Amino acid sequence: MEKFTTLTGIAAPLPLVNIDTDMIIPKQFLKTIKRSGLGVNLFDEMRYERDGSEKPDFVLNQPAYRDAEVLVAGENFGCGSSREHAPWAIKDFGIRCVIAPSFADIFFNNCFKNGILPIALPQETVDILMKDAEKGANARMTVDLENQQITTSDGQIFAFDVDPFRKHCLMEGLDDIGLTMERAPDIDAYEKRLAAERPWA
Known part of the structure; x- marks a missing residue:
């Protein structure tokens, strides 16, 4: 999985509430x-x-x-069915971060597993970021995961919270498989020991 550290890029405004996963990827x-391959069919x-x-x-x-x-985007982003294709499509389009007042739980969790940073912020903060995004391509927003800050094109800084374990996984580019592979030496040692102790198994 691609590492997420600091992202500076164009932010697109989508001021709609209750964007469900069928709207994200039918x-x-x-x-x-x-x-x-799903990015072309996003929304x-x-x-x-x-x-x-x-x-x-x-x-x-x-x-x-x-x-x-x-x-x-607006509140309750990613509601509806639990399809993991929704974050796949978002990531394949090129979007690495989604900012909204709230997210559906399953979609929120799936984002982290697919290298996307979902950030939930108060509505008044999202309103400011939405206006910044409406400035177009000349207004670039920076999302700094290490310091947990968003900087607007005119220099306003907003802090955000993120679970420490999920932060670690994003910054190291670790999905569930990657986390398992970190323990590969322990797994290999266990299998060798098991083979020696129970050769009939």
């Missing part, structure tokens, strides 16, 4: 078990017309936000 795209029904052409008014279709790496 059910017809859930057939794949690959984590790549599919909001991004595209029925004929496949882009809706020019949708934020991620606007030139200023095509390379957004941060998403600022």
